[in-house]
Amino acid sequence: MAGSMKDIKLRIKSVESTMQITKAMELVASSKMRRAKERVEHSRPYFETLHETLTKIAAADPRARSPYLRRAEIKRTLLIVIAGDRGLAGGYNSNVLKLAQQEAGDHLVLPIGKRSAEYFAHHEVPLFTQEVLLAADITVGECFQLSRRITEGYLKGEYDAVKICYTRFDSMMTQTATTLEVLPLSIEPTEQQKAEARRSQILYKPSSEEVFRAIIPEYVAGIVYGAVCESVASELAARRTAMDAATKNAGEMIDHLNLYYNRARQAAITQEITEIVAGAEI
Numbered sequence: 001m002a003g004s005m006k007d008i009k010l011r012i013k014s015v016e017s018t019m020q021i022t023k024a025m026e027l028v029a030s031s032k033m034r035r036a037k038e039r040v041e042h043s044r045p046y047f048e049t050l051h052e053t054l055t056k057i058a059a060a061d062p063r064a065r066s067p068y069l070r071r072a073e074i075k076r077t078l079l080i081v082i083a084g085d086r087g088l089a090g091g092y093n094s095n096v097l098k099l100a101q102q103e104a105g106d107h108l109v110l111p112i113g114k115r116s117a118e119y120f121a122h123h124e125v126p127l128f129t130q131e132v133l134l135a136a137d138i139t140v141g142e143c144f145q146l147s148r149r150i151t152e153g154y155l156k157g158e159y160d161a162v163k164i165c166y167t168r169f170d171s172m173m174t175q176t177a178t179t180l181e182v183l184p185l186s187i188e189p190t191e192q193q194k195a196e197a198r199r200s201q202i203l204y205k206p207s208s209e210e211v212f213r214a215i216i217p218e219y220v221a222g223i224v225y226g227a228v229c230e231s232v233a234s235e236l237a238a239r240r241t242a243m244d245a246a247t248k249n250a251g252e253m254i255d256h257l258n259l260y261y262n263r264a265r266q267a268a269i270t271q272e273i274t275e276i277v278a279g280a281e282i
Contacts, residue, residue, distance in 0.1 A: 005268065008261045012254055025088065026243035029236045033172075036233035040076035040169055043229045054185070054219060066209060067155055068185050068216050076106045078128060078150065080182075080224065080229040082166040083116035085134050092238035094168060095177040096231075100165040102146040103179070108159055110146070112138065112228060128153075135235070138228055140221075147221035154183055162220070166227040167234035173241065175234035182223055185216075208223045231282040 029175045083093045093115045100109075108126035111117040113135040120127060128149075133142070150162060162183040168176045 022246040029240035039229040043226040051269035074160040080164040085114040089239040090242040143225040144221045169233040175219040
């Protein structure tokens with residue numbers, strides 16, 4: 001009985017240590033979460049402004065033709081897959097990787113995030129780059145460099161479409177793995193936008209097509225950076241939720257172990273009293 005009580009006590013101490021770790025990780029994720037949400041909120045206006053500008057250019061010159069707008073037969077797709085750098089985030093990594101696996105056809109993969117790079121390297125999928133890009137550390141400048149390489153490859157015909165698989169940040173409790181088509185562009189101005197463009201006095205130099213073509217790399221960079229920001233925020237939210245659940249489970253486990261310990265202790269006391277009484281009667 002004494003050995004059983006000692007085992008339970010050691011188990012309680014072990015679970016308490018684990019609970020301290022999960023609680024600390026929850027607090028760290030909550031702290032980083034605020035900065036990640038700010039990055040998401042600050043990145044959205046830039047992307048929205050670029051998209052609005054491209055729409056205005058397309059409305060101003062409906063006859064303009066751009067290789068970024070062509071709808072040729074899609075034989076190969078560049079798939080940008082953004083996952084986390086670490087685990088302990090519930091189903092965050094597995095959900096986005098499963099979504100990427102569901103994409104049919106011939107793919108070239110650009111992994112962002114350590115888990116994404118490890119996953120596709122293990123499955124021997126053709127990679128856009130062998131460099132491991134950490135999602136939490138990627139900068140705006142690196143996104144612009146990636147964007148230039150992505151658009152150059154698209155224009156050269158190395159792939160016919162570009163898609164991003166990432167996790168959209170909806171709220172602290174909800175994050176959704178989703179796929180976004182980046183290239184070719186699907187820009188269809190409304191009748192109101194076309195009418196406003198005809199009344200507009202804006203002149204594009206040297207031409208609307210050249211301006212349109214120059215903005216596209218900026219637009220792609222904005223999408224990539226925005227998707228990274230959303231994914232990082234989603235990872236932190238998922239980790240905070242997972243660690244909160246782990247902390248609560250550890251607390252419940254400690255309560256059960258304390259109950260078992262008290263029962264074992266009470267049984268030991270009862271047995272000692274019984275032995276003493278039996279000895280006195282003899």
